[in-house]
Amino acid sequence: MSDPIDRDGLAPRYWERKPLAKMSQREWEALCDGCGKCCLNKLEDEDSGTVALTRIACRLLDDSTCRCAHYENRHQFVPDCIVLKPDNLDTHAYWMPATCAYRLLWEGKPLYDWHPLISGTAQSVHDAGVSVQGWTLSEFDVPEDDWEEHVIEEPV
Ligand code: SF4
Ligand code: SF4
Numbered sequence: 001m002s003d004p005i006d007r008d009g010l011a012p013r014y015w016e017r018k019p020l021a022k023m024s025q026r027e028w029e030a031l032c033d034g035c036g037k038c039c040l041n042k043l044e045d046e047d048s049g050t051v052a053l054t055r056i057a058c059r060l061l062d063d064s065t066c067r068c069a070h071y072e073n074r075h076q077f078v079p080d081c082i083v084l085k086p087d088n089l090d091t092h093a094y095w096m097p098a099t100c101a102y103r104l105l106w107e108g109k110p111l112y113d114w115h116p117l118i119s120g121t122a123q124s125v126h127d128a129g130v131s132v133q134g135w136t137l138s139e140f141d142v143p144e145d146d147w148e149e150h151v152i153e154e155p156v
Contacts, residue, residue, distance in 0.1 A: 003122035004067060005030055015117070020105055021086040028086075031105070033115050033125050036066030036132040037097040037154065041139060041147060044095070051095045054150045057136035066131045099130050099156050130155050 007030045014027055023031075039061040043052045060069045060077055068074055074081050082092060089106045096103040101111055111118060114128035126133045137150065 003034070003116055004065075005032060005034065005116070005122070007117060010117070015101075015105060015111065020089065020102075023086075030117060031101040033099075033101050033111075033130075034066055034122050035097065035099065035125055035130055036061055036063065036136075037130075038100060039068065040132060040136065042095055043147060043151065049094075052151045053097075053154050054147050055132075055136050055152050056139050056142050056147050056150050057132065059139050061132070061136065061138075063132055063134060063136040066126070066133050097154055097156075099154075 006026065010027060010030055014023075015031060018027065020028070036057075037053070039058045041054050041056045041058065043054060044050070045052075057063060058068075058078060058081070060074055060081075061067075062069050070077060082088075084092060084102060089102060093103050093106050099112065101115060104111060112128070112130075113119065114124040114130065116122045116124060125131045132155075142150065
């Protein structure tokens with residue numbers, strides 16, 4: 001499967017030397033490993049603040065590629081899709097997947113060897129079993145009242 005993210009020509013291991021806030025847009029986008037887990041719907045307990053992940057995916061997620069079907073103009077269809085930036089990571093890190101490169105770097109942790117920036121191929125994310133490939137259900141097909149029946153453990 002080809003990698004839709006342009007990772008060519010980036011400095012080797014730039015994420016280990018450059019703070020998130022100093023990255024170019026291209027460097028920032030290249031951090032996304034394409035796992036698709038942030039596009040799963042979550043259930044948040046307002047009292048405890050705990051977040052449960054479900055297998056119910058956003059309507060725009062293509063779970064064969066684990067990519068957004070309309071990334072550039074996604075807000076026309078999903079107005080509340082988050083635009084992650086260095087200055088809002090603080091707000092969002094708590095619900096982001098444990099293996100997400102943005103969260104890992106924000107926590108001062110290294111990227112995994114299966115990250116495309118290290119492995120050189122987007123396929124390694126699927127081979128490592130950390131993507132949502134092939135096991136999601138669309139939010140079109142499952143009423144929101146039933147999402148609780150589809151809570152899952154994050155694949156890590
Ligand atoms: S969880 Fe992080 S690494 Fe995975 S698709 Fe979302 S932004 Fe990219
Ligand atoms: S709109 Fe696209 S990027 Fe946003 S949650 Fe849905 S599939 Fe993911």
